[in-house]
Amino acid sequence: MKIQQATLHHLATTESTMDVARNLALQGCPHFTVVVADTQTGGRGRMDRTWHSDPGGLYMTLVLKPDMPAADGLKLTFLASLTLAQTVRRCCDIDAGVKWPNDILVKEKKLAGLLSEMQATGSRIDFVNIGIGINVNNDPARFEPGATSIKAATGATFSREGLLDEFLGALKTGLQNTSLPSVIQQWKTLAVSLGRPVTVVTPRETVTGIAEDVNESGALLVRMSDGDLREICYGDCFHR
């Protein structure tokens, strides 16, 4: 791959781009390093799930080392999912939306997923690694009924290299945007969950209600049947 936007490590296959990226980050790789694999043997999703990584998809981890307080780290993950949805909409003419916290959906089916890992010393970010799996020309519905790909949604194949270049360029521009609230504000314009009945599973509990809003800190606000508004900082959201 020839990508001008980033320091690129392109691997034919690896266990997980997250692990490769973590080692690179700890060894001092530059800001905006990208590890791309054509396939992964142990791809990871959020909440310790497996991410099927068959040929034709785009599997990557982006190493960001911004000069930024750890409290702002979440901005990067919201910015990445927003930018990815916008890129896919623009380049592939797909009606992609974002699902809290970090999925990209097309017609209720999962097109892409993101997860992030941060390390900070004191209040300063050392690195934020953002893992992204995008179903491009592969057929993920064979493994997961709820998944789709750009090819399945459009009937056409797309250049993974072209998509990556577009995404990285847009993300670089987006990184100039300095506040989490403004990123969340834009993110909400593409959000598919708001106003809908959801079940949110957190490490502590399962919350059922209407997804009312995402606040300035990135938390999901769920209106429960007793009228209470619950603020959920992390969890898995299911549409009902």
Added chain:
Amino acid sequence: MKIQQATLHHLATTESTMDVARNLALQGCPHFTVVVADTQTGGRGRMDRTWHSDPGGLYMTLVLKPDMPAADGLKLTFLASLTLAQTVRRCCDIDAGVKWPNDILVKEKKLAGLLSEMQATGSRIDFVNIGIGINVNNDPARFEPGATSIKAATGATFSREGLLDEFLGALKTGLQNTSLPSVIQQWKTLAVSLGRPVTVVTPRETVTGIAEDVNESGALLVRMSDGDLREICYGDCFHR
């Protein structure tokens, strides 16, 4: 050592309790695990400094795994330095104060230092490790003219075990305190830098002015000679 408050790992000597604690955290040790060493051969301070760790001092790293958003992680470090200063004041009758971001001073001399390392997945904290070096019965002024110990300040020796037990008990209670702003508010009552001329060295610049305040996010506000107020999220603060 017999400590009831925590899962304790007591080592005669180690390179750095931070490294031992990091491995324990990654291997799934419980919340409130403490690694204590009588001496360290490669003790680390903030900004990659060496922390001299001769016998008689208390060198430890606390592994915290709170169910808490990463944005709140900084609360733990401020809470730890506040609690340590309060513990030393109470147990040793020393006029200890806190210096932004994480030092404990007595009469302008450094009695203790703290540093923290956080790992988060998505918006959730995996662990925050807080390293603490306290000069108790040792004589750090031999290595660093700006350092002191409890023994040097009081003329008496103190039980490191007793101090640790008092500190951990108070910290456990303090962890019930849920907001960063309220911790900062208490922390400021013991702050020694506010209202004074300081030089703050950050990775990007050196800022000179009057330390006017610490805001609700834990940033130092420095009034510069041109009247501008600079918000500094991380750096090293020197009294002039």
